[in-house]
Amino acid sequence: MxxxxxxxxxxxxxxxxxxxxxxxxxxxxxxxxxxxxxxxxxxxxxxxxxxxxxxxxxxxxxxxxxxxxxxxxxPANWDQPLILGVVVTLFLAAGEWIFGWHGMAWFAWTGFVLGSLVQFHTGREFYVGAWNQLKRRRSSMDTLVALGSTAAYLLSVAMLFRGGEGHLHFLDAATIVTVIRLGHWIEARVSRRSEDALRSLMALAPETALRQEKDGSEKRVPVSALGLNDAVVLRPGDAIPTDGTVIEGESAVDEAMLTGESMPVDKRLHDRLYAGTHNLNARIVMLVTGIGEQTALARIIEAVYRAQTSRANIQRLADRISSIFVPLVIVVALLTAAAWMFAPETMLGAHAALAGVLWQPRLPEATWVTALMHLAAVLIVACPCAMGLATPAAIMVSANTAARRGILVRDGVALEKAGYIDTVVFDKTGTLTVGEPRLMRFVTYLGDDARPALDEMRVAVSLARMSSHPVCKAVAGYGCEPYAIRDCREIRGRGMEALLELDAFQTEPYVLRLGSLKWLGGLGTDFSRAVPFINEWAAKGGTLLGIAVNQHLMGVIAVRDGLKPGAAEVIDQLRRRGCLVCMITGDHPASARAIAREVGIDEANVFAEAGPDAKPELVANLQSSGRRVAFVGDGINDAPALERSDLGIAVQRASDISRNASDLVLLRSDIGVIPEALGLARVTLRKIRQNLFWAFFYNVAAIPLAALGFLSPMLCAVLMGFSDLVVLGNALTLNWWRPQLGAPVKVNNAESQDP
Structure with a gap:
């Protein structure tokens, strides 16, 4: 390589x-x-x-x-063939340009010996690479370098053995091989910086752990020796070796390297711990629950690696051109040599016409020497590598930058799509809100003679405890004894339903329901008596749940989830970037409008009482109007919308990564990184376009200049190496990217409007 x-x-x-x-x-x-x-x-x-x-x-x-x-x-920094090439090239350059030895016979033969060493020792990798490709009827950059340097070398050998008349080009041949190899040496070290984030993640987990034996003693063992349900002692300052749960003690844990959270997280009994994070200030004991590839850290490393090595759609054009580039350059080089050999007057005329505008280089006197030198120049100056690296280099650095900010990018296509987003749809619960609702108040409705003799809160708790939905968890925490229900089922996006039989003499079981007012109303439950309570708490932004037995209204519960800190600022940043921002929720319309007013979303872009099918339908409607839609959900009931959108963004904890199918995953609940993610994607697309423009512009400009004699083979070698470094250097600037949240960004068709 x-x-x-x-x-x-x-x-x-x-x-x-x-x-x-x-x-x-x-x-x-x-x-x-x-x-x-x-x-x-x-x-x-x-x-x-x-x-x-x-x-x-x-x-x-x-x-x-x-x-x-x-x-x-x-060697620590240099390899031996490169050192040889540098020393020989400097010696030959000093002999020609400083001491004036180029006309002496001894210097000509010394140049032949030293140039041969550089050509076939320093340049061996180019010959081997070209030969391996040729055996498979392929060509690569090695082919161009081998042909170009060989042309300059053989030209000098032929002139030397014919009597040494004229200027020999051993310096040109040695410079071509040495400069290109030096450029690749620099390129290898520069490119390693683009993988810093992945290497940092891989270095987070320690190599050993302090295992607590069954007799209470402690033993230092390799992490690979740990098994599930082992007890591990964590002292202050220790790196956590695997995923686990706290079974003894309390401490603060630094999760910054894993999730991007700057503040330590307090950990108590039964709290989750993640491999690669650090215990800060107290001794705790953890029970191992995940090892090896089962840990959150391993899944994050896998996600970052997948993003780094993926391809974006924009890369396909560059790949198609690169596949035919080398044969095309060889044809152009042969045509250049033929033109200078058989039509020198025409080529000199074209050269003279441009020399007045550009510069006047010195051309070799012999026609066949001129032809071979320009052939070598065309072969050397062409650079397919810059085109091949334009997209993957930017994607790799961008994926690393995103990972450091707690954003996992699924692949290069996701990053590319994120750069074109002009509409962001938020699911309310768990994204704009904290996702930990609290039961604020409930009201009981009596006076109906047909009302079943059941306790409404026992009904609610019995149903709520069977669901993992955050709103149900808030109700399930109410302190009362549940009924012994059966045949419980969760109707996605609507509520819970179950049957209850209190005794054997009951003719029919009670049908218990807990859920949205719209759903219960559609089943025949009358909410007319609850209108004042509903209006009061809807205006406060509360989520309202109805309790019904058969079709009888038993009560209404008001649950409220607090807004995430900075939610309003995030919406403002997105709008100033030119994005249309919408919110969709299953809540009562008045509740949804109250939340929207707090965060700054236009009421025209709020969609309330939305069932599970309404979310992907909304996304589809926005897309049909020409918008590129990002959907932000908590990954619980939002899978269809996340899949249907142009860009799915999941707000999840690290433990949920394996269940995620979104394009972007936020490793922390802070949605403030969403504008950063979209901004980084747009900057990445700009870098890719800049790299592709440079790669195409460089080759389109440099090849004709080399063919017409304005670029010597030595200068071509320098330019070819420089073009690679320009692409890599431009991509590496993403490492220092910082969001400019105050500056609006113009996006096509991004005016706020009612879709």
Whole structure:
């Protein structure tokens, strides 16, 4: 491998092997680490080697010990062939440009010997890469470098053995090989910075843990030796080795590296702990509940890696062009040589016409020398790597930046889609609100002779305790004894229903219901007596639940969920960015409007009493009007809308990642990162476009200039390496991106309106 494009190809072919979970390729050492699942479907290490060979590269399996010894033999910063190339190139340059030795016979033969060493030792990787690709009827950047440097080298050899007349170009050949290899050395080290976030995540979990034995003693063991239900002692300052729950003690835990939360989180008995976080100020004991790939940290690492190595749609055009680029450049180079050889007057005329506008370089005197030098220049200056790296480099850095801010990006396509969003739809509960409702008040309705002789709150608690919905949890916490109900079922987006038989003499079981007023009203329950209570709490933004037995109204409960801190600021930021903001909820319309007023959402964009099917329908209606819609939900009942939207954003805790199918996952409940995520995506798209523009502009401009004699092969080598670094450097600026929340962003069709 000679460049990051080679790294990308190797990674892609290995990922295509069934059972491969993760591939890490290090260009600087030439080492590849493959992480495979337990179910590899019979595929062996030889299958991995064959996959690499089919892509035009060679590979061999090494053990951990061999790998370590191989790495230890490498110089800390430079490899030996590159050092040789730099020393020889500097010597030849000094001899020609400073000491004036270029006309001396001894210097010509010294240049031949030293140039040959550089050509075939420093440049060996280019020849090997070109030959491996040629055997599979392919071509790559190695092909261009090998052909271009060989043309300059053989030209000089031919001139030397014909008597040494004219200017020899051993310096050009050595410079081509050395500068391009130096550029790839720099590229390898620059590109490693784009993977910093992933390496930081992988380094979070400690290698050992303090296990508490059954007799109460403590033993330091490798983390790999821990099993489920083991007890682990955590002292102040310890990194938490696995996922678990607190079974003894209380402490504060720093979860910043995992979730982006800056403040420590207090942990008490039965609270969840996550691998990679840090215990801060007290001794606690945890029970191991997740190890290895079952931990939240492992799933986060997997998500970040998947995003880094994925492709965006915008990359397909660059890939198609890159696939035919090298053969096309070879054809252009041959045509250039033929034109300078057989039609020199025409080429000199074109050269002279542009020289007055550009600059006047010195051309070789001999026609055949001019033809070969310009052929070499065209081959060297062309750079398919810049086109290949334009998109993946930006996506990798952007995924890392997002991960550091507590945002997991599913893949490059999700990041690309996020950059075009102009409408954001919020599900109210758990996104705009805290997601921990409290029972505020309830009212009982008597006076109906046919009213069943049941306690309305026992009915409510009996049903609520069977659901995991946050509103039901608030009701279930009311202190009363539940009834022994049967055949309980949850009707998604509406409420709970069950049967109750108090004794054997009851002719028919009672039908108990707890749920939305709209649902119960549709089943025949009369809420006319509850209108004052409903209006009062709806105006306060409360969620109203009706309690009914058969069709009889037993009572109404008011539950209220507090707004998340900063929710209004988030809505304001999105609107100033040009986004239409909507809210959808199953609440009473008055309650929904009250919440909308608090956060600053226009009442025309509030959709209340929405059943489970209404959310994806709303998304579809907005999309049909030409909008690109992001849906923000808590991942409980929002799966259809998250799937239907252009961009699904799930507000979840780290423990829920495995159940998530959204495009973006927020590892903390703070929705303030949503404007940041959309802003980062837009900046990433801008970087991708800038990289693609540079890659195309560079090649479109540089190849004609080289063909017409304005760029020497040495200068072409410098420019080719520089073009790669421009793309990588531009992508790396995303590491220092900061949201500019005060500046409005213009988005097409983003005026606030009633859809």
């Amino acid at each position: 000679t460049c990051q494009n080679c790294v990308r190809h190797v990674r892609e072919v290995l990922q295509a092997v069934p059972g491969v979970r993760r591939v890490e390729v290090d260009l600087s050492t030439g080492e590849t680490t493959v992480n495979r699942s337990m179910e590899s479907n019979g595929h062996t290490t030889q299958d991995l080697i064959d996959a690499v060979a089919a892509a035009g590269f060679t590979a061999r399996a090494v053990s951990a010990g061999v790998e370590a010894s191989t790495a230890s033999r490498r």
